[in-house]
Amino acid sequence: MTKDLKNPPIDRVDGRMKVTGGAQYFADFELPNMAYCVIVGSEIGRGNIASIDTKKAQGAPGVLGVFTHQNMPPIPGWDAPVGGEADGPAPKPDTIEKYRILSSPKILFDGQPIAMVVANSFERATYAASLVKATYTKQTARTDLEKHLAEGIAPGRPGSSDYLRGKADGYQSAPVTLEANYTIPVEVHNPMELHGILAHWTGTDSLMIYAKTQGVNATQDAMAQAFKIDPKKIHVHTEFMGGGFGMGLRTWPQETAVVAIARKIGRPLKLVMTRDQMFTLVGHRPYTVQTINMGADSNGKLIGIAHAATAETASYEDFTEATVNMTKFMYECPNVSTRYRIVRLDRSVPIWMRGPGEATGAFALESAMDEMAHKLNLDPIEFRLRNYTETDPEHNRPYSSKNLKEAYQRGAEAIGWNKRKNEPASQRDGDWLIGYGMSTGTFNAFRWEASARALLNADGSLTIQSAVTDIGPGTGTALTMIAHNVLGVPLNRIKVAYGDTSLPKAPTQGGSAIVSAVGSAVYDACTKIKKQLVDLAVKDGGQLAGRQADELMMADGMLSIEKEPGKKVALSDLMRTNNLTVIDKSADSKGGPELGKYSMYSFSVHFVQVRVNPLTGVVRVSKAVSVADSGRIISPKTAASQMIGGVAGGIGMALTEEAIIDHRFGRFVNNNLADYHVAVHADVPAIETIMIDKPDPIINPMGAKGMGEIALIGFAGAVANAVFNATGQRVRDLPITPDKLLRAV
Amino acid sequence: MNQFQYTRVTTPKAAVSALSQENGTYFLAGGTNLIDLIKREVVVPERLVDINKLPLATIEKTSTGLRIGAMAKNSAVADHDLAKKHAPLLSMALNAGASAQLRNMATVGGNMMQRTRCPYFYDPSMPCNKRSPVQAGPDKGQPNGPSGCGAIGGINRMHAIFGTSNKCIAVHPSDMCIALVALDATVNVSGPKGDRKIPFGDFHRLPGDAPQKDNTLLPGELIMSVDIPTNKFADNSHYLKVRDRASYAFALISVGVAVDMKRDTIQDIRLAMGGVAHKPWRLTEAEHFLRGKPATEANFKQAATIAMNGAKGYGENDFKLTLAPNSLIDALKTATKTA
The missing domain is CATH 3.30.365.10 (Aldehyde oxidase/xanthine dehydrogenase, molybdopterin binding domain)
Incomplete structure (x- = not known):
């Protein structure tokens, strides 16, 4: 049986197409008589459009239409959740705002589309869009989560409810305790390819869509619902995507609007958004504040963990993710409680971003594990091994497979963990401080x-x-x-x-x-x-x-x-x-019902060596080793690339990425690729990837589990832990920029 | 983007003449900054005068030093043997700037003329005195947006700590200019009233009450070249750029150091800092202190203290009050290391 054999490394089957321009992305498609759509976004974060002047735009060369809340063509499925919300509809109290694009003068977030301008060329549509002028009655936009933490509500969605094993305050009685707050800023997916859609009504009730979606069937269903037509009459094509990272996990309102406008003007219509619109119209990783309370005995056994997270969402939709889940099952611990809250702000709605909530949560949990190991004067791996669990303590059932001990061992060997000293700030290379850190990651393995x-x-x-x-x-x-x-x-x-x-x-x-x-x-x-x-x-x-x-x-x-x-x-x-x-x-x-007898997870361990300049606070990741325990590896080369991409994203998450809002205006100030710092090549060292490559006997006939998320989950914690090891300074709010490590000479 | 006229000139005289004709005329060189500004409607030109065909890209040795043509590309200067030999600080600073693609397009003159990267300047819905200098009542309907300083009391982590005014706390973003001000460069300009020389330190200005003015060029003037006087700094130069990522990010703090070492003693020195002011910030008092002194950490610390005289934080950028002196010390340590 071939599944027992390791697979050979083969080249990416579509690699040649991608590097020779043969791969067609949605915006590459050109149709006869095609028109172009450009979005005009609001310049306020909350309030109402008092007036909107579209006369100049309508008179500009090549303009075919200017659509606002005053003349937007109706969308038959308007009252259903247009486009489908990310995780299925949550129970919605009447208090929640209603957001349907271009349906009302009400502004619920900065950058909200107030007009969509259509012309016979992209340049003409762009120019005409610049002529649309709106005045507003402004209200104060509530955009700062830190100021509204007390307004957290328990999301009414299964899986988001409070969790308790043992006693909620079990950690308090432990001989060694810690309490720490961890913050993750807004991060934006920022794939290279801009988002958008090309919609073509091929008949009165038949539709061809070239989309940038992570699921063509999901887009098909969403459009069928929005336009009340047979899904079979909707053809959706997304063969290639220039990066998604989660932003294509749903159909966004502006896509639905393009389809509606295309029908109205009777021409194929293409929308390609601008980079700054990518910050407000296609989701982001939500700003999240977490508190971890942890208690352990002097032998390094965990006694209790309480993990609470509060994240932002929009005023009009309750976005949730599994931020606190890892804490429930990662370690053997008799008393565990988790609590997840969301705060509705005047912000556009988040969406899962690679690793999603689990990456946010892992930063907190794995930082706290490192902090506790330090308090106990234990090696961080040894501390994790003392609390290792072979069965899932959340569900009291076995894991389908778990080779995490081997992953710890192999990663430690590869990074040279034996060179690490438990005493922080004790290693130098010239003027630079050297430190080592590690962290665990885990994510559901689905079937x-x-x-x-x-x-x-x-x-x-x-x-x-x-x-x-x-x-x-x-x-x-x-x-x-x-x-x-x-x-x-x-x-x-x-x-x-x-x-x-x-x-x-x-x-x-x-x-x-x-x-x-x-x-x-x-x-x-x-x-x-x-x-x-x-x-x-x-x-x-x-x-x-x-x-x-x-x-x-x-x-x-x-x-x-x-x-x-x-x-x-x-x-x-x-x-x-x-x-x-x-x-x-x-x-x-x-999968068959037997899968329910197991907990199925992929695991990863990330190791980094950092160099920190004690004068300038500059952190350089000088070495990275990521180990994946994700069952049988089907394609070793692309799997390694997945892990390398996860590390590059993890370095960004740890050191550079932060979308900054001026809360006085409720508006981003760095919504471009020059000022929003995705890690560049110079930030990323050579990365060693290690695959445990042992088949999972339960999940599927190949024995393969996923690795896209675990490539990122935990990485930021490993960097923060290494920075602590290098400097003795614990940074609990990402990204770890030089200013956070500065000390006067 | 609004419609504008486009003309191309091939002689400096025609360029000066074209610029003098009407308001709203801008020179277009590499375009790496101006095109962004036009797209965002921060600049709304009536006319662009393309000066890329001007014969001003020469890099040459003169009797008094080095002359670099205004149209020389940043990458060409950085990689030029003359620059590497006679002004390594300039090469280092150029290579620390922007990205390889941008350096291939950007010119020396354009680099000097680039505008601040203050986010409030770039977003016409936000208040900015540099973009909208005239207080024109309610901020409605103005093409260039409301006045006021968004950065004061706002997001100002990247902003100035020296020479600010209550109108503007933006910083000049260039790396190249830090090297040029340190190396006592002179700017040669040509204008409707003839040619003149501007000491590099006088080229850029502080915001004061007129933050819309970045420099002291007179209407119609064209940058022809930059002269760098002969110096003895080639063996002990260092450009340190502290930034949020390792490439393609503006400086939190940058430091240009050029030293003439005699054994362990600092015979002569030039110091300048970026990311701290509306202009490239020369640290003459710290230079004066270090001149003739041994290159010791104690002296560097003292110089850093002197350099920080008059510095003032605005909240988010308070860390620069620590990062700036630390960076100066770090750069001095590197630059004064002798082989």
Whole structure:
């Protein structure tokens, strides 16, 4: 069985297309008679539009329409949650604001669209948009979470409720205690590719959409709901995405508006947003304040943890994420309580950003673990091992697989953990302080429902089909490998078609779940083909007549007898002799009920070495090692790239990324790529990735778990812990910029 | 972006003449800053005069030092053997600026003319005296937005600690200019009334009551070249740029140090700082203190204390009161290390 073997590293199957410009992203599509849409955003954070003057814009060259709340075409599904909210509708008390784009003069957040200008070229639409002038009656925009922490409400969504194991204040009686607050600022996904949509009504109730979405089926459903048309009449295409990181996990209101306006003007309509609009209209990682209380005994056994988090959301939607979840199951601890609150502010709604809440929570928990280890004068790994758990204490059930001890050990060896000194600020290289830090990460390993189709062609080539979008992790490459492992068709004879609703339904690309979900469907579809091929070969008169199925193996496009080299038949011959032009199999795949007996998680451990300049407070990550325990690795190269990308994102989260709001205006002041600091190459050292690569026996037939989130989750904590080790200074609010480490000489 | 006229000139004389003709005319050189400003409607030009064809990109040795043409690209200057040999501080400062792509486009003259990166200046919905100098009553309908200083009492982590006024606390963003002010450069300009020389330290100005004015150029004047006098600093120069990420970020604090060392003694020295003022900030008193003294940490600390005379924080940028002297000490330590 191939699943017991490590997979060879193969190149990204769409790599050549991507670097030669062959890959088509949504904005690359041009349609005849296409018009262009540009959004005008509000310049206030709360209030009402008093007047809006669109006359000049309407008279500008090439303008086809200026749409505001006064003339926006109706959207039939207006009163349903247009576009679908991120996590399904939350119970909504009547107090919550209602936000439907261009439906009212009310302004609920800065940058809210107040007009959408349509012209026959992008430049003309941009110019006309600059002529739209609004006046406002302003109200004070409440945008500062720190000032409104007391207004936190318990979100009425399952999974967000308070958790208690043992006693809530169990930590208080411990001999060693700590209480600490941790803050994460607003972070913005900022993928290279700008967001937008191209909508084309191909008939009165049929629609073609080129989107930037992480799920074409989800966009299809959202538009069907908004326009009350049959989803089958809506064709959504997103084969490639220039980075998503979570911002494409839902359909955004301006996308729905573009579809409505396209119908009104009777032309295909394209929207490509500006970079500053990416800060307000497609979500962000929410500003989150966390408190951890922790107690341990003098032997380094945890006695209690209380983890509370408060995050911002919009006035019009309750966004929630799993910020405190890791604390419930990561360590053996008799008394654990968690509490999660959200505060409705005059801000645009957040959305999951890579790692999502778990990355926010891991920064707090893993910083606190480091702080406690220091108080106990224990090595941080040793402290974690003393509280290691082989079973999930939250659900009292086994993990489907967990090799975290091995991950600690291998990562420690790779970074040179033995060179670390427990005493902070005790190592120097010239003028620079040196420190080491580590942190654990974990994220759910999902097995979502998915479909796939596999077609073995007469020439022995294989086509795999799934609607799933490849947002960059190498989904096409992984699916190719899975099909190859089942059928033995050479890698270069397998083609994967994806990112289109004409293909078998797939879940949205997110939650590190796609290899598990879609990969299983591909595995099942290919297994059906394999069964048919074997049956044909071993039947009376077949090329391998009389042989047993378990004697056979598939490799190099051949079906052969494993122990008798030379005894084999090419798949193409097998098909020809049976007069088959294609073997076409589909599979709907989902996990069985037995999965419920296990807790399924991926794990990671991040190690960093930092150098800190004691005079300037500059922190450089000089070495990084990330270890993934995520089951069988399907595609080692793209998996390593996932981890490397996670580290680069983690360095940004730890050291540089922060979207800053001037709360007097409720408005961002650094909404561009010059002032919002995504880590650049010079910030990122060579990164060593280590894959434990042991199959999970439970989750799916490949034994593979996801790794997109764990690549980031915990990394920021590892950096903060290393900075403490280097300097003795604990920074609890990210990012760790030079000013936070300064001490007068 | 509004419509504007575009003309291209090929001689300095034509450029000066074109600029003098009407208000709202701007020279377009590398365009790395001006185009952004136009897109954001911070600058709304009537006419752009493209000066990229002017024959002013020469880098040459003269009898008194180095002459760098105003149209020389930042990357060309940084990589030029003459600059590396005679003004390594300038090379270092240039390479610390912006990104490789921007340095390939940006010119020496354009670098000097770049505007502050204060976020309030760039957002016409926010108050800014530099962008909208005239107090024009209620902030309605003004193309360039409301007056006032958004940074005072606002987000001012990047802002000035020296030479501020109650109208403006913006900083000049250039790295190159820190080196040039340290190296006692002279700016050669040509204008409707003829040619003149401006000492680099007098080229940029403090905001005072007229923050809209970044420099002392007169109407119609064109930067022709910059002269760097011969110096003995080549062996002991250092440009330190402290910033929020390792590349493509403006300075929190930058320090340009150029020293003439005689064994362990500082024979002569030039010091300048960036990220601290509306102009490249020369530290003449600290230079005076260090001249003739041994290069010791104690002396550096003393010099740093002197350098910080008159510094004032505005809240978020208070950390610069610590970071600036620390950076000066760090840069001095590096620059005075002898082989």
